[in-house]
Amino acid sequence: MPNQHLEPVVVRHTLRLPACAGPSGHGAGAARQFDAALMSAGFKLSTELLAHLSGLDEALVLDTAVRTLDTVRTMVGDHVRHNVYFLDFPANVPRTVDFWWECVVEALLDEAARTDVLAQLSTGAVDLLTLPAYGRYPHTYDELVSVSDELVAAAGDRSTVLHLGGTLDDETTALYLALAGSTTPLGEDGLRDLATLATHCAAGPQPEAIPVRENRAVVNRARLETGADLLLDTVTDVLRLACALSGGDVTLAEPTRFHSMRRPVRRALLAGLDAVVAAAPVKLADVAAYREAFKRLGERLHPHEYPQWPRAADVFAVARGELRPAPSFAARADDLLGAGHVTEAVRVLAAAPGLMFRSLDRLVRSCATQEERDAVVAAAEDALPQVSGRVLLSVREHLNNRTRETGNRRVFVNRFGRATVAPDTRAPVPLAELGRLRALLDAETRRRLPAPGHLLLDPDVLDVALPLSGKATTGGFGVLPRGSLSRVDGDLLRFFVHWKESARTTDFDLSGLLLDGSYRSDGWLSYTSLSLVEGEHSGDITEAPDGASEFINLRLAAVSSDFIVPQVDIYSGEGFEQVEESFFGFMLRDAEQLGKPFEARTVRMKSELRGPGRVALPLVFLRAPDGGWQAKWLHLYLRGQPAANRVEGNRVTVAALVRGIVEREYLTVRHLTGLMADRATTVTVWDGQAVPDGPVTYVGLARPDGLHPDSAVITQENLRDLIPG
Incomplete structure (x- = not known):
């Protein structure tokens, strides 16, 4: 099948299996086998898809089944073998100190290790990592499977339906148009898939508009390769395209090392810069935000060799400090507000509606009179039709949280998912203006929404929570945006982490922090606390050349705390973005289901761990008003320490962040x-x-x-x- 590599992309994004093109036949038996195999991973065929496959040649159905099973098993983390240290987990997990002493005794019986261990004991402390029995699987995965009881089917098991799609070309085109034309930024996985699709779809239908700059850079790279016109209206559009061409970060969050570029590419980028500045010289002001990146790009483009594009040369002159552009709208407005000239600042920002709306809080707080506040609200009403829906909803969410008491704390989350908590020192926004602005935003949003019938x-x-940014979530399966709430139904909650090191020995540690209703610690499960009344830890694995997994099992009815906070700490070795693979997830089971530690059809969520910190906080489980449990999605990373991160050392910071996210009102x-x-x-x-x-x-x-x-x-x-x- 041509372009067969695109099929998994379609399945992951849409849960639709493209219609198979091939000979008809008697594939009903193979289709039923396919459906049964899918059920072991928690998936099933829709009625329409089962009927479609049943009318195809049996060999074609079996070939489709093999490919699709690989895709869905990877989606839920079933593509690896999840072993545990304690063979009977969650049964017979020892007390922590007893387990450590067993490891010491075993080392003393080992002639090669005895001398070193005796020397350590004479000092009063033993390094667990030096003990031969600690941190390495004592049995194989096959031995684990041989002693595991079969998973008993339960009504609560997940069953994700795969639906019948159109042809592969139709499905890839539709997905490309949806991703490229998205009104909100995509996450890392979405951008990577968009790049794949853009190459395939460059010569076909294109979206009417590509409002998100990162998406535009990915599409422009494909358009450049096919000779199509570039979509450029700011100097940073050109910079992002250059990053895409060099395999760098189109979000501009990380510096890109620009590659040498062929002359036709250099000409296209310089011509694009020249046209943007010629149409609006004020856009030279945007260069300052990325001065160093533009200087590095200029070294690759050699603008002095192309005198026909003098305005492109101006871009790099500004970056080098040789040419001073007119101040940006933001700078002019900031100067005016600093001088107390609110009405004049509003007039300046009227030319930049999106910036005006992102500045509404400050504008209203800066007003000294009701007349000025009325002017701000009137200017906002005039600018409403020119502001993107994402900005309208982001401002609406922001205004919701300006009326709530949260202990004078603010939680800041940057584009990497790194979070900090700081005191809220802002003056309040008058309630009358909050009400007027929210009514305006709701009316404009309602006007733009389609009539749903x-x-x-x-x-x-x-x-x-509304996905106002792809950076507020991660790639994976069943993953929801930061701030979302979802029900947690089941007797047993089991969360897990899996990682596979790339070049260095790497030790991730899974922990579960328990907090009371005032966000104070009630204890934790980790490698230093293997068991509590409520649950068990599967055992510490300290190296992962072939991949390693850790689990925490909790009986929800026994949990007296109000919050359960899973976290993944990097104790040593590679970071989340350096390992070959790392992901977190959770399963829900009935009490009598048994089964292996990992069972794909009980997985409710699996998310990639790809953040910049050394401590990951994927979500928090919290007690619902009716006494049950809910999951609230965090997608946060803490900087942490370079090594030896442990739940005991960061529980105060984690509790503060959890409180900030839990108490924030997200637009849903x-x-x-x-x-x-x-x-x-x-x-x-x-x-x-x-x-x-x-x-x-x-x-x-x-x-x-x-x-x-x-x-x-x-x-x-x-x-x-x-x-x-």
């Missing part, structure tokens, strides 16, 4: 669907049973089987499509 809502999606799907409902002909809350016969606009976590083919479908895979342009 019959709106069918899955209640489980209503507390999912409930907000947007509430605005959509005002324009709907019918609104139905889906009960999980039969779906309506006619077309609907469905918004939920997963697509139900049997929806009318003309339905508009929004699920967690394409939740970004809910954000208006």
